[in-house]
Amino acid sequence: MEMLYPFLYAESTDLDAVLAEVRRSTVDKVREIQDLRRTVLGRDGGRLLDCARDMATRFAAGGRLLAFGNGGSSTDSQDLASLFLSPAGDAPPLPAFGLTNDIAVITALTNDIGFDVVFSRQIGAFGRRDDIAVGLSTSGNSGNLLRAFDEAARRGLLTVGISGDHGGKMSELDSIDYLFVVPSSSVHRIQEAQTTIYHVLWELTVHALYAGAPESGGEQP
16 A cells, blocks of 8 residues: 555655645546556557447347456456446346356355356356357456356357456467457556446447447447
8 A cells, every 4th residue: 555655654744745645646547547548449449349349249149248357357347247237328238247246156166166167167057159258357367267268269159358467368368359458567557447448348339239330340439
């Protein structure tokens, strides 16, 4: 905590100075996430559109979205599933499930087999060819995500990875159809930008399904 917020641990008790430092820190963080979002858009805008089109095709064929991740990425995967299943406004719901929602399944698989299979076993049980597997990780190195992507690819699912830093081991997999990497070493900024990525994917997917999408996948959304 001291590394993130050094002004809270300073010996000085000057309240005005502390508040000024808090403002500066907040502004710096806002600028950092804005820059990251611009970087991701500039680099991956066309692929986000292509990915959303492929997702729309899967949904149109009766596919479902299976989302998964660990820790904070677990809550993000649940948010992603909820975004598709219960969207705000007039957007139609789409079938989506968070693979960390059932704690009985998670603890059974972890206790009886091992934590590395908590996602791959569920994909093996529920996954169908027209489904979509979306895994989130800040490091890209989670063993249970790597196994899940391999299992999903074997079953013909569309696979989408959302990672951070340099992509980690996820960037080495042939089983991920679309990988979006947030180029930052800060877990906080990575997760903020990843949230933007999957919100954009949702919006573009709904547009492709119900309003028609631009013809060229090379253009930015």
